[in-house]
Amino acid sequence: MTETTDPRPGLRDARSWNMETSLPLMYSFVHGEELADMADDRDDIMVLTADLATSNRTNDFQHRHPDRFVDLGIAEQNMTSVAAGLASAGFVPYISTFASFAALMCAEQIRTDLAYPQMKVRVLGHHSGISFGFYGTSHHATEDIAITRAIAGLTVVAPSDAASTRALLRATVDEPGPVYVRMGRGREKPIYDSPPEVSRGRFQLVREGVDLTIIATGIGVQGAVGAAGLLAAEGIEVRVLDALWLKPFDVDGVLAAMSETGGILTVEDHNVMGGLGSAVAEVIAESGGSTRFRRHGIQDEYALIGPPTHLWRHYGLDPAGIATRARALLGS
Numbered sequence: 001m002t003e004t005t006d007p008r009p010g011l012r013d014a015r016s017w018n019m020e021t022s023l024p025l026m027y028s029f030v031h032g033e034e035l036a037d038m039a040d041d042r043d044d045i046m047v048l049t050a051d052l053a054t055s056n057r058t059n060d061f062q063h064r065h066p067d068r069f070v071d072l073g074i075a076e077q078n079m080t081s082v083a084a085g086l087a088s089a090g091f092v093p094y095i096s097t098f099a100s101f102a103a104l105m106c107a108e109q110i111r112t113d114l115a116y117p118q119m120k121v122r123v124l125g126h127h128s129g130i131s132f133g134f135y136g137t138s139h140h141a142t143e144d145i146a147i148t149r150a151i152a153g154l155t156v157v158a159p160s161d162a163a164s165t166r167a168l169l170r171a172t173v174d175e176p177g178p179v180y181v182r183m184g185r186g187r188e189k190p191i192y193d194s195p196p197e198v199s200r201g202r203f204q205l206v207r208e209g210v211d212l213t214i215i216a217t218g219i220g221v222q223g224a225v226g227a228a229g230l231l232a233a234e235g236i237e238v239r240v241l242d243a244l245w246l247k248p249f250d251v252d253g254v255l256a257a258m259s260e261t262g263g264i265l266t267v268e269d270h271n272v273m274g275g276l277g278s279a280v281a282e283v284i285a286e287s288g289g290s291t292r293f294r295r296h297g298i299q300d301e302y303a304l305i306g307p308p309t310h311l312w313r314h315y316g317l318d319p320a321g322i323a324t325r326a327r328a329l330l331g332s
Helices: 033-039 058-064 076-088 097-104 107-115 144-149 163-171 218-232 251-260 276-287 308-314 319-331
Strands: 045-049 069-071 092-098 122-126 155-157 179-182 204-207 213-216 236-244 244-245 264-271 293-298
Touching: 033 045, 033 058, 033 092, 033 163, 045 076, 076 092, 076 097, 076 107, 092 107, 097 107, 097 144, 097 179, 122 204, 144 155, 144 179, 144 244, 144 264, 144 276, 155 163, 163 179, 204 218, 204 251, 213 218, 213 251, 213 276, 213 319, 218 236, 218 264, 218 319, 236 251, 251 264, 251 276, 264 276, 264 319, 276 293, 276 319, 308 319
Parallel strands: 045 069, 045 092, 092 122, 122 179, 155 179, 213 236, 213 264, 264 293
Antiparallel strands: 155 244, 204 236
């Protein structure tokens, strides 16, 4: 790919733009732009990254608010602790790096420097799950939901597209403690036409149905919507819920799915141990009720290496794979 001039004035990034169409390849990476918009009205927002300003498009913030942008180089743990210091001085820092680094490598710093003293730092972990594809085990993040859910005092959210990213950034800006934002690889197709009205700790209804509920998070929502379309052609009406909030968790949403639909299937680009499926299972078990239920995700293994789209298909996280799991659940 040859480098060319970015159609947006003042920016050049051959890696982030499709040179044939002039469209951004990372079209779901809107957090830099959204945070810049938010910072226009607030002087406490800062953005920090670890040598990834171009890769995660935080340079969109950098170009508009250079005095509130810091690149700390390849030093993610240090970045997390620096953010804690800034928060103690009254700033609201947003730190952005790969999810495998943010939630796994920096788990100790998130727990001890952010969550324990309740510092208002927002950790943006992008390329979560197996969305890093060829980079392999060291860069896959199939444990981050389990890790972050277990950290006391940490809010955990997971946008499914660009519009929900904007909504969650706005909804969590004034959370009293730290927030972990689990993001994809920046190429998520739209689920919402515009930023949805989100309620703290509540699932977002994407599609109504009575035969089965699919509760999905992140990239899994896109697959769930596609699966619901395939099943609708067979006369099976599926409710699709987007688990934008993973902590606090929508207990009432799970209970409603139990009582109003014929079963629950969870879908996540994550190990089935400790993730979204485990959170739903906890609610079902503690409610004393019963329903058909299956967890669908990575089956407690290290993912293979390959293109993300191939990996999602291999693990049945594409529409056809999810529809197959849904039919099996209903058939049980």
